[in-house]
Amino acid sequence: MTATSSAVGAPVLVIGGGISGLTAALEASEAGHEVYLVERNTYLGGRVVQMNKYFPKMCPPTCGVEIFLKRLRTTERVHLLTDSEVAAVSGNPGAFTVTVKTRPRGVNANCTNCGACVAVCPRERPDAYNYGLSKTKAIHLPFGAAYPPRYAIDFAHCDGKSCAKCVAACQYAAIDLDEKERTKTLTVGAIVVATGWKPYDAKKLEHLAYGQAKNVVTNVEFERLVAADGPTGGKILRPSDGQPPKSVAFVHCAGSRDELHLPHCSAVCCMASFKQARYVLDQLPEAKVAHFYIDRRAPGRLEDFLQALEAEPRATLTKGKVAKITEDASGGLILEAEDTLLGKKLGFTADLAVLAVGLVPESATANFPSSWPAEPTGFLGASPGVFPAGCAKRPGDVATAARDGAAAALKAAFCGKVR
């Protein structure tokens, strides 16, 4: 797999295969460029494929992602490198030299997804797709609709050749326990950085009892706890006793807009909390939801979504930050907050609390050149020949990520041609 310059110009490197990276890769390839798409995970789609549904339409993420995959399957110009990360970059716009390292996946393209390997695998691992809320075997399909549709081995949890039961069970010679890390050197004209985000570490929010009280979960975990392919089969249940909650508190800005944690607004958490309240109201006809917020941010047409929630008799929205969460003997939660509009302190009880943790840029911890400028928040700015897109650039929703990806592809395509 070596791409050379096409009639329209040098190849483009896209780092990150979420919505923004997929958009950039497809737009650049459809404009005639050869594209290398480097994705760290074993699958494409980024954080969005871990959502249950996505606003504003509330459709499952696989619907939207499938449209991208259909385009991907019909182009030969996108060279996909999953399980891969950029190790080094040198050179200048028009001629960057990039070193990419690819981890062994242990399963080749012969895999038919028959699952015979899983049936015999004796080792388990925390399921990263479910944010560690469940386990898979060491050899696993990342999730049902994963692309590439192929199993992978988590070698950190595999006994290797001393076990090799999967090799014996596979009729298709698809498993290679000896596979080694590979290094590839690419020459590209421009780079799109679409490495997205990760959730803020809720363990740093000790006052909100995450990791101490079982019934305090994060917003990303809640997406999995509601998803049909998640650890509870889509039933909203309290982690402490497996019972459906009667009241769910949504703690907005958990660590966000806070100089001690994340100074920035993560742009999507309010809407994510409103969406998640809808999951509760729709699934549990008796349950109530309560939101505690600093401001309610539902820009543009998303205001309709907020207004529908305001009209809900089973929903309350209180302007005030949650100062503390404590757990009672039965696993119930007591939230201390202030209603800043009425100027009074509140003690609120809930069966489950969902922390709306903010977005931290993945690029801040990636092995990228120090010459790629980052804002104080860690989100990336542009530099000659290097164009950030989506949540690598700033927090935002899927529509913004897709728009950014298209814009970055355009800039990459014209890189070095216009001043």
Ligand SMILES: Cc1cc2nc3c(=O)[nH]c(=O)nc-3n(C[C@H](O)[C@H](O)[C@H](O)COP(=O)(O)OP(=O)(O)OC[C@H]3O[C@@H](n4cnc5c(N)ncnc54)[C@H](O)[C@@H]3O)c2cc1C
């Ligand atoms: C709780 C919650 C709910 C949300 N719900 C919605 C919703 O309903 N609707 C909506 O519009 N938005 C929603 N969002 C926002 C949405 O998740 C983002 O808009 C979207 O993920 C942005 O896509 P992206 O491609 O920029 O980043 P990502 O989805 O983070 O994708 C980045 C990709 O880059 C890869 N990557 C990272 N680092 C590297 C590296 N060093 N090398 C190679 N690859 C790398 C990652 O593995 C990943 O595949 C929600 C956010 C949260 C927190």
